[in-house]
Amino acid sequence: MAATALDTGLTPAGVMAPAIPTLTRWGLSPSADLVYRTLIAFGPRTSERAGSELGLPPRRVREALDELAAAGAVRPLTAGASSRPSEWQWRANPVRAVLDTITKRAHARLVRVDAWQRHIAAVADIDWNSLPTGSVRRLPTRKIARRRITELIAAERHEHLAINPEEVFAADAAAAALPLDRQMLSRGITLRMLGLPPNDGDQSCAYAAELASLGGEYREARELPMKLMVFDRSTALFPADPADFESGAIEVTDPNAVGHLISVFRKFWTEGRDPRRQGVPPIVLSQREQALVALLADGHSEESAAAQMGISRRTVLYALRSMMDRIGVENRFQLALILGATGTAPLPAPYGEPADLPDEVSQT
Numbered sequence: 273m274a275a276t277a278l279d280t281g282l283t284p285a286g287v288m289a290p291a292i293p294t295l296t297r298w299g300l301s302p303s304a305d306l307v308y309r310t311l312i313a314f315g316p317r318t319s320e321r322a323g324s325e326l327g328l329p330p331r332r333v334r335e336a337l338d339e340l341a342a343a344g345a346v347r348p349l350t351a352g353a354s355s356r357p358s359e360w361q362w363r364a365n366p367v368r369a370v371l372d373t374i375t376k377r378a379h380a381r382l383v384r385v386d387a388w389q390r391h392i393a394a395v396a397d398i399d400w401n402s403l404p405t406g407s408v409r410r411l412p413t414r415k416i417a418r419r420r421i422t423e424l425i426a427a428e429r430h431e432h433l434a435i436n437p438e439e440v441f442a443a444d445a446a447a448a449a450l451p452l453d454r455q456m457l458s459r460g461i462t463l464r465m466l467g468l469p470p471n472d473g474d475q476s477c478a479y480a481a482e483l484a485s486l487g488g489e490y491r492e493a494r495e496l497p498m499k500l501m502v503f504d505r506s507t508a509l510f511p512a513d514p515a516d517f518e519s520g521a522i523e524v525t526d527p528n529a530v531g532h533l534i535s536v537f538r539k540f541w542t543e544g545r546d547p548r549r550q551g552v553p554p555i556v557l558s559q560r561e562q563a564l565v566a567l568l569a570d571g572h573s574e575e576s577a578a579a580q581m582g583i584s585r586r587t588v589l590y591a592l593r594s595m596m597d598r599i600g601v602e603n604r605f606q607l608a609l610i611l612g613a614t615g616t617a618p619l620p621a622p623y624g625e626p627a628d629l630p631d632e633v634s635q636t
Contacts, residue, residue: 298374300343303328303336308345311364316349318361337362344373387437391514394497394536398529407526410512417509417521424503425452431462431504433537437496438468454486463488466540468496484546491544497536508533557595564591565611 295305310322317325323333340346340362348360364370400408411417425432456463465483469492483490499517501509508530513519524530557565560581567577574592578585592604601607 293371295343295345295370295374298343298377300339300345300374301336303332304339304343304345307333307336308340308364308370311346311362312367316361316363318359320358322362343370343377345370387514390495391498391510394500395510395533398532400529403524403526403529407524407529409523411509411521411523413520414518420521420523421501421509422452424501424507424509425456428456428461428504429459431464431502432456433464433500433502433534435466435496435498435500435537435540436468437499450483450486453483453488457487464537464541465490466496466537466544467492469494489546491541491546493540493544496540500533500537502530502534502537505534506530561591561595564588569608 295308296302300308306326306328307322310326311317314325319330319333319337322328323330326333328336337346341348344365346362346364348357349363411420453463463483465488467490498514499511503509506525506527508524509521510524510533511517511519512522524533563581564577567580572580574585574588578588581588592607596602596604596607599607
């Protein structure tokens, strides 16, 4: 009777069982797929009962349940603390929740594989076997790698290059990085950093803005090959495992190997863009326009800005109109957005409707 119900997709009550995609698509065994379907269709079962209904030996059922439990697809319902595992009843978790968990784990595995492939491609041209003894060393833990990074930064004198391929730039990571950035920039070191477009509530954008305000340079690229730091073009450091930073790092001092990694950085730096500009080219303002923009950004009206500059209100309006025509925007709010995007002026507060210029100028 049970086999007939499973074959037709009907529960014993004659109701269609929920459609379940084949779990083998996500790496589970056929036995695990059958056991899960049994628990979904007929409710909680002991391993012995499920095996009997499916015609599977006890060992295969136990292995299937272990697979399903590891995938978050089933959970045991025990009769008590003294019950034996063979007496446990197993309940299936909802199909949608199981598929969400399995697909997320599958995606994580793909990300890990992709990270390794990009990492290997970036270092493939280095003949590691021919490097001199002592020019490559392993830093076995993340803590030791961080300590070594601090030492190398303290010894830097000219340039610091970095690639950060993390999709999420954690706030604590940014908070830890900025003091070191300030330290380098205060010593006159050139600081260039590459990152991915933000996927974390714009933490990386905030970091980029802070870095730029300190005098550093930050660009974004659609994809990046590896996590990397290069210190004064003489020492390079990258993760031992690109998918697990806790595994420590590799430090390289061979000039040819470091030179190759610098060329990798340079390629992506050339293709990257400053996220603060949002693709908008730099805007050059005259001294009068710069003074006017600064006054308006401080909250002056056209009248008070004109008085401060010793010109007429009409001249202020014509100057605004000239900037709007040159930049290709239609109103004051759009003008402020573009000027803010290029770092020419602060971004406007997003309130109310954009204010157009008065008719006396907009119709000119």
